[in-house]
Amino acid sequence: MFCQNCHKNLATVRYAEVVDGHVKDVHLCPGCLDLQRGKMVTGFEFDKPSTKDRSVSEREAVKEALRTHRSCRVCGALLQRLLDERSAGCAACYAEFAGLIDPLLLACHGSVHHKGKTPHVGDARERLRADLQVKRSLLRSVIQDENYEEAALLRDEIRCLETGLSASESGAD
Amino acid sequence: MPLDLLLEQEPYWVSSNAPEADLVVRSQCSLARNFPDYPFPSQCTESEKQVLEDRVLSALDSLNLLSAGVYYSLPELKPVERLLLAERQLITQSLLESHGPRGVYVSNDQRFCIMVNGADHVCLRALLPGLQLEEAWAQLNLADDTLNGVLDFAYDTQRGYLTAHFDALGTGLKASALMHLPALEAANALSVWAAKLARKNQQELHGVDLHMPGDSEIKQELLNESCMPGEMEGAVLCDPAESAGHLRLLVNSASLGRQEAEIVFQVRHVAQQLAEAERKARNQLSQENELAFQDRVGRVRGMASRAYLLDYAEAVRWLSAMRLGVERKLDNSLSMERINRLLLTAQPAHLMLMREAASESLSAARATLFREAFDLK
Numbered sequence A: 001m002f003c004q005n006c007h008k009n010l011a012t013v014r015y016a017e018v019v020d021g022h023v024k025d026v027h028l029c030p031g032c033l034d035l036q037r038g039k040m041v042t043g044f045e046f047d048k049p050s051t052k053d054r055s056v057s058e059r060e061a062v063k064e065a066l067r068t069h070r071s072c073r074v075c076g077a078l079l080q081r082l083l084d085e086r087s088a089g090c091a092a093c094y095a096e097f098a099g100l101i102d103p104l105l106l107a108c109h110g111s112v113h114h115k116g117k118t119p120h121v122g123d124a125r126e127r128l129r130a131d132l133q134v135k136r137s138l139l140r141s142v143i144q145d146e147n148y149e150e151a152a153l154l155r156d157e158i159r160c161l162e163t164g165l166s167a168s169e170s171g172a173d
Numbered sequence B: 001m002p003l004d005l006l007l008e009q010e011p012y013w014v015s016s017n018a019p020e021a022d023l024v025v026r027s028q029c030s031l032a033r034n035f036p037d038y039p040f041p042s043q044c045t046e047s048e049k050q051v052l053e054d055r056v057l058s059a060l061d062s063l064n065l066l067s068a069g070v071y072y073s074l075p076e077l078k079p080v081e082r083l084l085l086a087e088r089q090l091i092t093q094s095l096l097e098s099h100g101p102r103g104v105y106v107s108n109d110q111r112f113c114i115m116v117n118g119a120d121h122v123c124l125r126a127l128l129p130g131l132q133l134e135e136a137w138a139q140l141n142l143a144d145d146t147l148n149g150v151l152d153f154a155y156d157t158q159r160g161y162l163t164a165h166f167d168a169l170g171t172g173l174k175a176s177a178l179m180h181l182p183a184l185e186a187a188n189a190l191s192v193w194a195a196k197l198a199r200k201n202q203q204e205l206h207g208v209d210l211h212m213p214g215d216s217e218i219k220q221e222l223l224n225e226s227c228m229p230g231e232m233e234g235a236v237l238c239d240p241a242e243s244a245g246h247l248r249l250l251v252n253s254a255s256l257g258r259q260e261a262e263i264v265f266q267v268r269h270v271a272q273q274l275a276e277a278e279r280k281a282r283n284q285l286s287q288e289n290e291l292a293f294q295d296r297v298g299r300v301r302g303m304a305s306r307a308y309l310l311d312y313a314e315a316v317r318w319l320s321a322m323r324l325g326v327e328r329k330l331d332n333s334l335s336m337e338r339i340n341r342l343l344l345t346a347q348p349a350h351l352m353l354m355r356e357a358a359s360e361s362l363s364a365a366r367a368t369l370f371r372e373a374f375d376l377k
């Protein structure tokens, strides 16, 4: 799902805001989350010029800074690093920053669509496996963040997928 | 000593019994693969690298590969021993320079190796003499299928195999040919070729910078455990206009958007076109001045039999002249195989481990190696 503020990046967090006494849930990308949090703090400053007064270029610069200061949820690699070194921190980086690195990939390869060999698995199994890959990566990151509730949920889902996968494997034989 | 086996047996690519071996020193294919559940090695902790190394080792064990080769754990080797693996193209510069649990499995004939925890979690490589890219790819493809039977690799239906570097994304494949192109260089035709290939954006022609650390620097360099700056495909690359010993590396730049067989075919095709152009240019040159060719080869033989100090760059230039002499049939006492062997054994770590040369007297040891090989009796 896309960020409900910029409509460009992948939403990674649910941000709860109280508006007119109602709790409003917004899905945001990390960049826009920082922006929201920034608003909250600066809301108490009196002499700060409002965003409307800022020049367009200044706003562009802020946008650029937010864009490149994004980091991968799984491995923590900064987008800036990816762009500078033309390398990723983990397999999940490619999905995380898909739209943002595509121009680089296109310049390097003249294409962004894989045509070569695929791992030797059936279609259903491949999907299960891909799902499992993502869940395992996420598990690793939520454990790092000490989010044990989420980790327990993910562990259950992973166990489920693993059972499904081994069932389909024994069925295929 | 742990590298005894490697030192006793010559790498398979030294043999010159292969197609186009007079113009193509060796063909090499590398295939990058990663595991989905850990970050790429540059982001891994040492304990994570240990888990990954153990995973690969148990896979090799379950496939019975450990009986057909040896796994070298790099932290267990001395710096000079690691450098020898790099000189044999069995490990990449990034594997040489990184830290923590990492290593390489080398098949007994040194045609095939599996690097662990370099830039990518796993990198398969095949090395063959002459122009044999299809054969090298076939070997990698088979090995990849075999490993895939016991290991899951990070794969995405749109982006293909996910690699640490963007330039290997998709197929994970780099196919390269190390070519000897002195006549095209003399005719200033190589920059034209390089530009033509760059425009098509499928292959690249690189110079090979054999800037070995000066013999006086080597001790310090070895202590630093790094030797040469930035590397791809096992050779230090530079501008195609300034390459040592008229050697050039032709390699695919695009790995995403085409099938593996297509990539390999196209590199081979361009290599053949280059070889054809090189032969034409040589014919032209020898028609114009046959004596100049003979003079160059003769002089080099004379110097090789009487030199007492020889740095690697000059050795490579001499070997280039001799290579030309063999191809033009100007000197029947030489062979491509002897030249390939010297290209290999004149490198610093080879001199230190095979001839027990001290790191501060490599030039002298190299000159002795050449005097012995080309003694005029």
Ligand SMILES: [Zn+2]
Pocket: A003, A004, A005, A006, A007, A008, A009, A028, A029, A030, A031, A032, A033
């Ligand atoms: Zn956003």
Ligand SMILES: [Zn+2]
Pocket: A072, A073, A074, A075, A076, A077, A088, A089, A090, A091, A092, A093, A094, A096
């Ligand atoms: Zn990442």
